[in-house]
Amino acid sequence: MSDFIPAKFxxxxxxxxxxxxxxxxxxxxxxxxxxxxxxxIGCNLLAWNFLPISTFQTHHGRVVPxxxxxxxxxxxxxxxALVGDGGAYAIGLQSLIHAAKRxxxxxxxxxxxxxxxxxxxxxxxxxxxxxKTDSHPEGNPEEPMMGPELLKNVVKPGAFLARTAVNExxxxxxxxxxxxxxxQAGHFSLIEILSFCPTNWKTSGMETIKYLDxxxxxVFKLGEVL
Amino acid sequence: xxxxxxxxKNRKLMTGAExxxxxxxxxxxxxxxxxxxxxxxxxxxGWIKRGGAYLQTExxxxxxxxxxxxxxxxxxxxxxxxxxxxxxxxxxxxxAEGMRxxxxxxxxxxxxxxxxxxxxxxxxxxxxxxxGNGEGLRLVYxxxxxxxxxQLTRQAFNDAWQYRFPAIVLTDGYMxxxxxVVSLEELKIENIPPHQxxxxxxxxxxxxxxxxxxxxxxxxxxxxxxxxxxADEIAKAEKYLTADAEILLVAHGIVGAVAKEAVQELRKxxxxxxxxxxxxxxxxxxxxxxKVCGWESVKKVVVIESALGQLARIVRDQLAPExxxxxxxxxxxxxxxxxxxxxxxxxx
Amino acid sequence: MTYKILLSGDGxxxxxxxxxxxxxxAFANGFNISQIPNYGLEQRGGVSLSFLVxxxxxxxYPRFTKPDILLIMxxxxxxxxxxxxxxxxxxxxxxxxxxxxxxxxFVKSYNIFFLGRLTKILEEKGVLKxxxxxxxxxxxxxxxxxxxxxxxxxxxxxxx
Numbered sequence: 001m002s003d004f005i006p007a008k009f010x011x012x013x014x015x016x017x018x019x020x021x022x023x024x025x026x027x028x029x030x031x032x033x034x035x036x037x038x039x040x041i042g043c044n045l046l047a048w049n050f051l052p053i054s055t056f057q058t059h060h061g062r063v064v065p066x067x068x069x070x071x072x073x074x075x076x077x078x079x080x081a082l083v084g085d086g087g088a089y090a091i092g093l094q095s096l097i098h099a100a101k102r103x104x105x106x107x108x109x110x111x112x113x114x115x116x117x118x119x120x121x122x123x124x125x126x127x128x129x130x131x132k133t134d135s136h137p138e139g140n141p142e143e144p145m146m147g148p149e150l151l152k153n154v155v156k157p158g159a160f161l162a163r164t165a166v167n168e169x170x171x172x173x174x175x176x177x178x179x180x181x182x183x184q185a186g187h188f189s190l191i192e193i194l195s196f197c198p199t200n201w202k203t204s205g206m207e208t209i210k211y212l213d214x215x216x217x218x219v220f221k222l223g224e225v226l
Numbered sequence: 227x228x229x230x231x232x233x234x235k236n237r238k239l240m241t242g243a244e245x246x247x248x249x250x251x252x253x254x255x256x257x258x259x260x261x262x263x264x265x266x267x268x269x270x271x272g273w274i275k276r277g278g279a280y281l282q283t284e285x286x287x288x289x290x291x292x293x294x295x296x297x298x299x300x301x302x303x304x305x306x307x308x309x310x311x312x313x314x315x316x317x318x319x320x321x322a323e324g325m326r327x328x329x330x331x332x333x334x335x336x337x338x339x340x341x342x343x344x345x346x347x348x349x350x351x352x353x354x355x356x357x358g359n360g361e362g363l364r365l366v367y368x369x370x371x372x373x374x375x376x377q378l379t380r381q382a383f384n385d386a387w388q389y390r391f392p393a394i395v396l397t398d399g400y401m402x403x404x405x406x407v408v409s410l411e412e413l414k415i416e417n418i419p420p421h422q423x424x425x426x427x428x429x430x431x432x433x434x435x436x437x438x439x440x441x442x443x444x445x446x447x448x449x450x451x452x453x454x455x456x457a458d459e460i461a462k463a464e465k466y467l468t469a470d471a472e473i474l475l476v477a478h479g480i481v482g483a484v485a486k487e488a489v490q491e492l493r494k495x496x497x498x499x500x501x502x503x504x505x506x507x508x509x510x511x512x513x514x515x516x517k518v519c520g521w522e523s524v525k526k527v528v529v530i531e532s533a534l535g536q537l538a539r540i541v542r543d544q545l546a547p548e549x550x551x552x553x554x555x556x557x558x559x560x561x562x563x564x565x566x567x568x569x570x571x572x573x574x
Numbered sequence: 575m576t577y578k579i580l581l582s583g584d585g586x587x588x589x590x591x592x593x594x595x596x597x598x599x600a601f602a603n604g605f606n607i608s609q610i611p612n613y614g615l616e617q618r619g620g621v622s623l624s625f626l627v628x629x630x631x632x633x634x635y636p637r638f639t640k641p642d643i644l645l646i647m648x649x650x651x652x653x654x655x656x657x658x659x660x661x662x663x664x665x666x667x668x669x670x671x672x673x674x675x676x677x678x679x680f681v682k683s684y685n686i687f688f689l690g691r692l693t694k695i696l697e698e699k700g701v702l703k704x705x706x707x708x709x710x711x712x713x714x715x716x717x718x719x720x721x722x723x724x725x726x727x728x729x730x731x732x733x734x
Contacts, residue, residue, distance in 0.1 A: 036424060038295070041435060049431045054424050056298060056432035058291065059321055065288035069295025069303065072281065073257065074426070077299070095291075098284035239601050265613065345614055371634070404636040405609040407601060483634035562637045 008046045012208055014166040014195030015043055015111060016050070021169055022080070022109070023051050025176040031078055036070060038063045040083035040092070043117045047082060061091030064099050067106045078107070078183060085112045089125040089147050096151070100188050103156040107179045108190040110147060112163075113197035114216065121200030128219060133200075147192050148225040158187035161225040165194035167209060168222065175224075194220055236409040242402040243268035245372050246332050246395070247276060248410065249379035250304060254417050255330070257281075257296055257303040259289035261311060264344035265399030266334040269306035286311040290318025290329075297327045298432070300422030302383060306332035308399070309342060312350055313357075319392055320358030324434045326449060327423070328386035328393070332379065335398040337560035346399040347560040348479060351536035354394045355508045361446060363453045365393040365460060366508040370483040372408045375401060377415070378505070384418040389456050396507065398532075400562065401480055457509035464503040467493065468518045471500025473572055476515075476541055477530040478504050481563050485530055488568035497573060498523070507537075512544045519549050528572060530556040532563060576629035577701065578638045579692070582655050583647030583667075585622045588685030592645070593624035595689055595710050599702035600628045608633040621654045628701055643695065645688055665691055682720060683727040686711070690731025704732060 009015050026032045035053040039045050040063035048055050058066045063081040071079040088096055088110040099106065115133060116122040122135035125145040132139050148161040155161065160182040164171045172193065179189035194216050198208040240248070246269045250258070258280045260270035274280050283289040289305050296303035307315050312333050322329035335350040337343030356362040365385055367378040375397055382393035424430055436442040466486050468474065473492070477485040482503035492499035502518055504511050519527060529538040534557050542553070556563070556571045579596070583589045590611055597607045605628050612623035625641075627633050639658055646652045646666040665688060667674075679687060693707045708728065715724055 033427075045435055048433055052429060054428075054430050056325075056424065056430075057434045058294070059317065059434075062287065062291040062317070062321070065283065065291035066295040066298075068281075068288070069257075069259065069292030069297075070299045070424075071295075072292070073296040073299035073301035073303070077426075094284050095288045098288065102281075237601075239598065239607070343614070371632075399613075400610060400636055403610050403613055405597065405607070406633065406636070407606045407608075480635060487634050562635070564635065564638060566640075 009043065010199045012196055012198040012204075013043070014113060014193070014197070015047065017166040017169075018109065018111060018172065018193050018195065019047055019050050021172050022176060023053075025173050025180070026053065029177070029180065031180065034076065035078040035080065037080045037082055038067045038070065040081065040087040042084040042087050044082045044084055044087075044111065061087050062095070063087065064092055064106070064108060065095045068099055068104045071104065071106050078180065079105075081106060081108045083108060083110055084117065085110060085114065085124045085126040085147075086116050089145050097154055100151045100159065100190070101154040103159060103188045105183050105186045106188065107183050110190065110192045111195045112147075112192050112220065113195045113200075114144070115197055115200045117197050117200055121197075126220075128215060144219060146220070148190060151190060152226050155188055155226060158182065158185060159226060160187065160189040162223065163192040163194070163220055163225060164222050165212060165217065166196060167212060171222065192220070194222075236411045237407050238409065239405055240372065240408050241268065241405045242372055242375055242397060243272050245376045245408060246306065246379055246402070247272040247278075249376045250383075251276065251278065252415070253302065253380050253383035255302045255304050255383065257301055258305060259283055259292045259296075259303060260305050261286050261289055261307070263308050263311040265336055265346075265402050266306040266308040266311070266332065268402065269332055269334070286314035287317050290315045291321070293329055294318050294321050294325075294327055297322075297329060298424045300420050302387070302420045304330040304332070304383075306334065308334045309336040309338055309350070310340070312353060316353065316357035319364070320360055321434060322392035323358060323360045323364055325432060326390040328390055328420075330382050330386050330393050330395070332395045333397065334402040335396065343560060344399070346532065346562060348398065348481060348532040349536065349559060350396065351507060351533060352539070354396045355540065361450070362508055363391060363449050364508055365391050366396050366506065367394070368396045368478040368482075368505060368507050369401070370464075370479055370503060372401070372404070372406050373410075374505070376408065376410055377413060380415045384415070385460060387418045387420055389452065391453065396479065398480060453509065458513070460506055461509040461511040461513075462505040463511035463514045464501070464505060465514065465518060466501040466503070468500035468502060470498055470523055472498040472523055472525045473500070474518060474524050474527045475499060475501045475530055475568065475572070476503070476527055476537070477501070478507060478537055481530055481532060484563055484565055485568060487565045488572070491565060491569045492572055495573060499572060507540065510540060510544045515541070515544060516546045516549060519545055519551050524551055526552050526554060528554045528556060530563060530568060532558050532561055534559045576627065576631060576633075577643065577696070577699070578641045579626040579628070579643045579645070580638070580641035580655065580658055581624040581626065581645045582651035583622055583645070583685070584650055585620050587622065587647050589622040589624050589647065591714070592685050592689045592692065593626050595707050595714075596692060596696065596702065597626055597628075598710055599693070599706040600696070602706050603702050605630060605701060606633050608636040610636040621648075621650050623654070628696075643692070645692065647684060647688065663695070677730055679727050679730070680720060680723050683724050686724045686727045687731045690728045694732055
């Protein structure tokens, strides 16, 4: 299979960057064959044939419990759940918290672009205060939710929680390596990845990067949370 | 008085829940995901007590999707639930229908709507057969005795893994909580082994959402064709004294067993009654129903159920439109039905 | 031949134990049985019912409204089973109060008394053997508190 499959993501989307870096880390560690990537529905569903690893689509908010079942059935696999901020922290939060609490040996990759991208940019749990969205045209009245910090209260020793961004490739790859080691050691890991959504941010070119750096990064602190 | 009894060695006192657990073990199920809910809890706790691998999840949604994940990895996994839990389980059941996953679910019906009662009903028929945003391409079995509960649970695992359709063993609170005499030793059933839907040695990409209407249309049609191909083999009914029946009682599950006794009582008072009991609700034994109802002797069909017309809806839908027969209904949503009530209803 | 027995009392009075012993003894004697408790929201303190069917035929359905024998062990149970009375054989605790008091039977042993009574009735009908019931009872209760009291109660019930 060719490594290159044309992306179906919007131009300037952050997903292909995160996915390509994931592939590079897996390839470097010779883990492509063992890896399985579950997709949550949302923009992440477009990743279904993007990587040379096995993938499957699930339901919105349900990829975490699906990967719990997969990993428990195939213990030698490297099980990843790719999920958006809405899937992880809104509709799927109950399952995410309990998977973290039970220390399920899966790696959850949360793409945080502060909006529901696929449905046209509605407010997500991570939407910034005051940010104008399709469902809050006057601006979001709520403070955004901090996923990894929330999970910090429930995970067991050995778990790995972190936040980085698609324009921090070195840190992202380092965290991916750590998350994989965490899963291999039998523990839960989650990386929240700040990502671009020029379509719904209505930004172009350098503006998109600037938006992420100047609006998102000051609110969502990068680094290891645990 | 003298009675002739079979040897007690092969007879056992078991509850319906214990029968389900035994069937799951014998089917070589390897994992149960569950969430406690009356009256299905004892299937879960019974499985745990006997040492089955399990996970108690945060809700039935998680249990259902964990089963989907396990199945993709090639593991025989299952759950048991009821009522409100069954509603949540239909989320994953819908994925199983869309991706043709051999999802096995035991449903112990309780009263509804909403929290209803924790006791008994036949009100989860439509939910079992057509729950989710799909077309009802799943297998639904309705046992009428503990022995049949065992057989159909074994069959559900086999059919699900052989034909790759989700399967529901649709029973009820009475059946799961009842302790009765069963002899299982005589039942020899071969197991269909599981297989990896996401193979370890090959990269696969599984879709369950499509870019174009035509792609989904193609998938549904091919699933529909597969479903129709196996319908004749899987669809089953019990017919009792139908050859000369003028009044045909139609009932399923435990009510079917009661209807059969009612036929005996009605015959004693000179009423030519017969019984048709669908053992599978999906696929429905349509051909047999058409055959029986098409006979000239049959004047009236009486559909009897502990629901407000859920079975009746399916029966009327499945019966060939050219068959001219009148219908009557005995419906007691959420209530058990006794032999005497049926006799009185028919013989009025 | 089919016997439908409805056992009723307050939760904690040991209704399910009585049902269990009778069912097992009838089963050991070769009969088919079907047994179902009432289960609902009144898990503790409410009325406890057990529907027991003993038959030499296949038993299709575990529930019934007209029992052949009805046991009533409490006031609440008497009210609850009003619709189940139909000229059948009724064993009501209020008819035995004097006898139970005269013989200094512990309230906690009342279920054993009625187990004995029912055993006697069913043995006469050839349904079960009293030795079987007693053995089951001994196995279940002999290492627990008040076994001597329970044994005494059993003997009283079986004797007359």
